[in-house]
Amino acid sequence: MHVLLLDTEKTWAGGQLQVQLLLSGLIQRGVEAHLAAACHGELRDRTQGTVPLLPIKVRNDLDPLAVFSLARYCRQRHIDLIDAHSARAHSIGAWTKMLLPETRLVVHRHIDLPPQPSLGNRFLYGTHRVDRFVAISEKIRQVLLDYNIDANRINVVRSAVDPAPFNQLDRGEARPRLARELNIPPERTLLGTAGQLAGYKDHSMLLRALKILQDSAVESHCVIAGEGNRRTALESEIVQLGLDSAVTLLGFRRDIPDLLAALDVFVMPSRTEGLGLAVLEAFHAGTCVVATSAGGIPEMVIAGKTGLLSAPGDSVAFAANLAQAIANPRLRQSLAMEARNFAFREFSLDAMVEGNLALYQEIISKNTKPRT
16 A cells, blocks of 8 residues: 655644654554655654655645646555645645546545635535545534535544653653743742644633733743744733733743643633644643633543633633632642543544554555556
8 A cells, every 4th residue: 555645734733743643653554655745844854764755845726836746756656545634735636636536535634614615615625536534523524514525425533642752751850840941939830832823722812811810819820832923913912911920932842742741731722623632742741731612622621521621712711710720739630630541542543543544445445446
């Protein structure tokens, strides 16, 4: 079996992590796996030298040079199936299949926003050039169904994270180390989140909730790891709300497991979220989670069992859940313990890889015409 994973994004987010983990899992299972990734992108940089790689420059959704380059690569290496992992990859994959009709095409959907009702999307989601859609959560499956995609063309294969980097974490060492880095008292409650500084992550709502805590004399310090187009705006909001001494923007970090282990509470304030892999990482780090009920998050954060939930955009309810977690260390420990067990049981990395591999095998087996 020759499989090519296609991702056109230059940034690093949950979708790119899934591609990296899936590639590794497929190779471990004897699959000849290839990657087509954006030139100068983070995914290409992180996988270079570990997998056959086609650096691809995609200028737009109809880029003929990218289509011909991908088609030539797939033809030369006898690729049986392309798995597209971004919106632009979906488009390029669909046009490539016009040149290679016997190559199977799978499209992963990582976001819970409905596709725009455009002529282009009606083609991309209606065309039978796509052999199967993969939803990474039940929420996304419902989004696709609502877009009139036939249920038989949708498989749910939930995303996962690799627990290995979290197995040897020492929370007792990680916490004081972060407190020293921030130059704050070691007993100060540490809150934090990690991800793109993008609008849908709704860090602004988090800041409003932190302001409520500050006005209520609830002491804490919140770190926000990540980069994105909202950084300048968030810096201004922090100053305007008087949170200069209570919030630190850490920028891009590569020590996410250690960072999550240092936190008392991991926060996920998103307005939309396909699944929210950072939540699973916090589970494996043994950190209590306070989140919104956006997208696929409630499939992981079960209110009162594996974390605390409130409605997206509701800073008052979010602040109340934060205050409850801050005031009750035993609750934090109980939620974190149950969440870690839940992550191993329901979101295993092996299940993610095996689920995708089984789908590939099913689709390829239906291609009975001999390849030339």
